[in-house]
Amino acid sequence: MDKRSTRLSLPEAPRNFGFYVDGKSVPAGDRELFERTSPGHGVAVTRIPKCTAADLDMAVDAARRAFDDRRWSGLNGQARAAVLLRAGALIRERAEEIAYWETLENGKPISQARAEVMGCADMYEYASGLARSLHGDSFNNLGDGMFGLVTREPVGVVGIITPWNFPFLILCERVPYILASGCTIVAKPSEVTSATTLILAEIMTEAGLPDGCMNVVTGSGSTIGQALIEHPRVDMLSFTGSTAVGRRVVEAAGKSNFKKLGLELGGKNPQIVFADADLDDAADGVAFGIGFNTGQCCVSGSRLIVERSVADKFADMVKAKFAKVRVGDPLDEATQIGAITTEAQNRVIMDYIARGQNEGARLICGGEQLEISGGQYIAPTLFGDVTQDMAIAREEIFGPVLTVMPFDTVEDAIAIANDTEYGLAASVWTKNIDKALMVTRRVQAGRFWVNTTLAGGPELPLGGFKQSGWGREAGVYGVEEYTQIKSVHIEIGKRQPWVE
Incomplete structure (x- = not known):
């Protein structure tokens, strides 16, 4: 077998x-x-x-x-x-x-x-x-x-x-x-x-x-x-x-x-993707960053901040990744995304998905409850046309829900990333070392990843900035x-x- x-x-x-x-x-x-x-x-x-x-x-x-x-x-x-x-x-x-x-x-x-x-x-x-x-x-x-x-x-x-x-x-x-x-x-x-x-x-x-x-x-x-x-x-x-x-x-x-x-x-953690990144790697990392532990992770990369020139293309790449993710029975070794842990959290996530649509965000994929093995499951969800004042862009959802916001300059990316009460974690995807270091230094987060996400081990400390x-x-x-x-x-x- x-x-x-x-x-x-x-x-x-x-x-x-x-x-x-x-x-x-x-x-x-x-x-x-x-x-x-x-x-x-x-x-x-x-x-x-x-x-x-x-x-x-x-x-x-x-x-x-x-x-x-x-x-x-x-x-x-x-x-x-x-x-x-x-x-x-x-x-x-x-x-x-x-x-x-x-x-x-x-x-x-x-x-x-x-x-x-x-x-x-x-x-x-x-x-x-x-x-x-x-x-x-x-x-x-x-x-x-x-x-x-x-x-x-x-x-x-x-x-x-x-x-x-x-x-x-x-x-x-x-x-x-x-x-x-x-x-x-x-x-x-x-x-x-x-x-x-x-x-x-x-x-x-x-x-x-x-x-x-x-x-x-x-x-x-x-x-x-x-x-x-x-x-x-x-x-x-x-x-x-x-x-x-x-x-x-x-x-x-x-x-x-x-x-x-x-x-x-809590955290509302940015994943900043520049046009010069390895976009295949970045799409896989972004999907992993929000899908890991069903998005029920304080360091989940729940805000995708992507350079405008590749924003639509990259959203389609993430959508394609979501379509291939294996959502299913947690006891199946092939499963990559499991169940939502509590009924209360399941309701919270579904309420945020509805709220995002009501506020004018565009549902690119997902958003629905899945019927699997008698449990509670939510499909990985991607929202476009998101503005910084929307609840789905500002509040911690704690589920597999990703919002896409474009930027034009490095300064824009940093400003959007820091426009939150949280400062737990962040990721940046770029092959330009100058940009990577600038973003790493200026984004307010206690844990930072460059061209990866959710990596770590016992040697490096964990903790957050701000609230x-x-x-x-x-x-x-x-x-x-x-x-x-x-x-x-x-x-x-x-x-x-x-x-x-």
């Missing part, structure tokens, strides 16, 4: 999970359960407990004890690195299981989920080296009577709130770096995609992470998530989600204990993000008396 046509089977029954505190799974017991239906198939696949405020307190207390008694932060870098390396190896061993449940709950293609899981293993292996290399600084220029040190210390207990679009990947862009710094964790995944976060907690314990250093509570964002944000015994919070919710996170954190925040928020967030994840910056700096002054020799 052609491997590309291989389709995995659905589970015979939903898989039941508990939540995870102090190194062990806690059964759901008499707690209310959330039953997750696969968005690609319309059948129940997992059951997750709806945790209570008392459950959250138990998890935070476990993380607090684990941090305060230094069972993790007190270890040397080599010991932390060994745990992270082992975790990476265990992720590789259980990659098929993780990818399977990620696909069932999220609706992304199984081939994509597998690639993401292997990339997550890379994160642990890279972070293990950072656990050994994290260091401070020294000042030997304070005179003969003084020596100065700057040390980096772990922040403490870190809360992590992750969204449903990349449940495992976004988690793994944070957890190994947080642990490398010496912090402990309380994670709250989206209630619709909790399975792989709970699997990761098991893996961390098996890898040798001391009990209490990674805890997982499950439930809704409005209850458990909000309580985690406001919890006075949590020292820092990492939140990934919309800019609107990010604002509420800032307000809530300020009202509690002024906890440090790391925020990765796309605060702080950086991954790379050495991702470890430093979860530390605080202490200045130490050491007097040498006899003190000069203040009182004679």
Whole structure:
């Protein structure tokens, strides 16, 4: 059988999970359960407990004890690195299981989920080296009577709130770096995609992470998530989600204990295509940039800004790419675009498509709901005749919807790209190095790609400008993000008396 046509089977029954505190799974017991239906198939696949405020307190207390008694932060870098390396190896061993449940709950293609899981293993292996290399600084220029040190210390207990679009990947862009710094964790995944976060907690314990250093509570964002944000015994919070919710996170954190925040928020990301680009490569990259993860990606290239002389031709090239993209059952290895993850998001995307047409944009292709395997699917959608004031050009749709806007000069392209409240990511396609560098320098975005898109690895940091967030994840910056700096002054020799 052609491997590309291989389709995995659905589970015979939903898989039941508990939540995870102090190194062990806690059964759901008499707690209310959330039953997750696969968005690609319309059948129940997992059951997750709806945790209570008392459950959250138990998890935070476990993380607090684990941090305060230094069972993790007190270890040397080599010991932390060994745990992270082992975790990476265990992720590789259980990659098929993780990818399977990620696909069932999220609706992304199984081939994509597998690639993401292997990339997550890379994160642990890279972070293990950072656990050994994290260091401070020294000042030997304070005179003969003084020596100065700057040390980096772990922040403490870190809360992590992750969204449903990349449940495992976004988690793994944070957890190994947080642990490398010496912090402990309380994670709250989206209630619709909790399975792989709970699997990761098991893996961390098996890898040798001391009990209490990674805890997982499950439930809704409005209850458990909000309580985690406001919890006075949590020292820092990492939140990934919309800019609107990010604002509420800032307000809530300020009202509690002024906890440090790391925020990765929304994006309305430009893909700038010049006439001198390799247009075949660019068309493929643009299609990938909006089709990857069904467009449910904060760094999706959702605004196509293309030089006017090739705008119509290039739109036709992208349309041709969309026509060949394989939209289908996420459990089919041939699928490139899977299901929309939630019913609510499906409605949002379809509402934006209707709004775009009502505002006068021209629907070039797509725009319709697809009937596939009992799930919820939307055809890749391309709009022309789009102006900068239209909602589809300004607001984050979070779906496979691409808008085309022409430009005449480099200055025009930069101005259109920057005409947004967001600044998360951007791409430029050109064979002219001067233009590429100019655009890279002047477009306001935390991640930038030249003649590619959505590329990356554990070495380079992630994060946004403007209303796309605060702080950086991954790379050495991702470890430093979860530390605080202490200045130490050491007097040498006899003190000069203040009182004679």
